Amino acid sequence: xxxxxxxxxxxxxxxxxxxxxxxxxxxxxxxxxxxxxxxxxxxxxxxxxxxxxxxxxxxxxxxxxxxxxxxxxxxxxxxxxxxxxxxxxxxxxxxxxxxxxxxxxxxxxxxxxxxxxxxxxx
Numbered sequence: 001x002x003x004x005x006x007x008x009x010x011x012x013x014x015x016x017x018x019x020x021x022x023x024x025x026x027x028x029x030x031x032x033x034x035x036x037x038x039x040x041x042x043x044x045x046x047x048x049x050x051x052x053x054x055x056x057x058x059x060x061x062x063x064x065x066x067x068x069x070x071x072x073x074x075x076x077x078x079x080x081x082x083x084x085x086x087x088x089x090x091x092x093x094x095x096x097x098x099x100x101x102x103x104x105x106x107x108x109x110x111x112x113x114x115x116x117x118x119x120x121x122x
Contacts (some may be wrong), residue, residue: 002032006041014042014050021048021097030111038111043104044068044097052094059109061085067099079103 001016004027011023018042023025028034032036044050044066052071061070063083071077073095079095 004028009041011043014034016051017068018051018053019049020044021045022050027106034111037108038113040107040109042095042106042107043102044095045102046097046100048102049096052092054090054092055113056089057110057113058089059087061087061108062106064101064104066097066101066107068103069096069098070094071096086103 005039006025006027009025009027011025012024014024021044022042027039028039029038041064042050061084062077063081063085065081067078067080069076070085070087070093072087073091078098095103095105
């Protein structure tokens with residue numbers, strides 16, 4: 001068993017083109033011998049955003065704190081604490097923090113796909 005407290009973990013900046021104010025904490029990943037899923041905690045600072053990107057895998061999201069927008073395949077929806085989201089594979093998506101506090105969410109992806117970063121669309 002592995003137990004980690006997200007509040008006690010060190011944030012890793014997510015960098016690259018089209019990214020602003022994003023950090024990540026890897027709660028469970030392949031180095032933990034997880035065979036199916038990786039669980040990542042993202043924080044997007046106010047007015048920050050992830051890149052517009054897509055990939056070959058689906059992922060599930062649980063918004064923990066804050067407010068924002070999710071743009072997915074050209075459709076934008078408001079998101080807030082408590083929202084559960086499903087993003088199918090190959091859909092271009094981006095998270096944006098729109099409130100006065102950071103947008104925080106858990107992101108679950110197949111462990112084989114987790115490289116510790118979000119990958120901008122080519």
